[in-house]
Amino acid sequence: MGFVMRNFNMFKAVWLIVTCCFLFPSTLLALEGKYYVVPKAELPIRSGKGTNYKILAIVKEGTSVEVLREDGPWANVRLADGKEGWILSRYLSSEEPPRKQVKMLRDQLSLLKNELSSTQTRLAKLREQLKACEAEKEGCLAKQSDITNKYNLLLTDSKNVTTLKAKYEKQLLEIDRLKNELTILRRENSQLKNDQNVKWFLAGSGVLILGWIVGYLLGRRRKRRFSTLL
Structure with missing residues (x-):
């Protein structure tokens, strides 16, 4: 019986502690x-x-x-x-107490100011780099324009060269044709010279023969006249 009462009292004590924990939690754990x-x-x-x-x-x-x-x-x-x-x-x-919060905020503000200053410095450097890049870009565009103009000039020159080459080839053909004609003319001229020489030779021969015939006839006539006179 005493053992049961002791267990019952212990149970009551535990129950009381648990009840206090649930009823007054802020008092123990807050x-x-x-x-x-x-x-x-x-x-x-x-x-x-x-x-x-x-x-x-x-x-x-x-x-x-x-x-x-x-x-x-x-x-x-x-x-x-x-x-x-x-x-x-x-x-x-x-x-945290206000003073500590203010100090923390001041520290954060100082850190932000430092970051802002660093960011502004980086921004200034980036702007300088941007200016340099823009200047380099302008230079590249100018070079590109110059190269484009030279390329177009080369295209024009190449077209002119093609035209000149065609004209040159045409002139070569014309020269060959003229050479052939000149060769033919020289041959014809040589033939004409030969024919002219033959004609002059024949004419000279004819004149000589004619002169001989005329002389011969005149000689016979004189002989006849002389015979008649005798």
């Missing part, structure tokens, strides 16, 4: 984790839950503490150096 001391000049960390306990340390605004548990208006905390004590929970906040 402040567990990392918290910061809210704005105040200085706050004491005491060895117990009350102002009559010994002061173990003095913390300033923004000090980071680890809340181990909460009991009523007091919270059991651990400092960065490992010391543990009690502090009034109303001076704890899960948010």
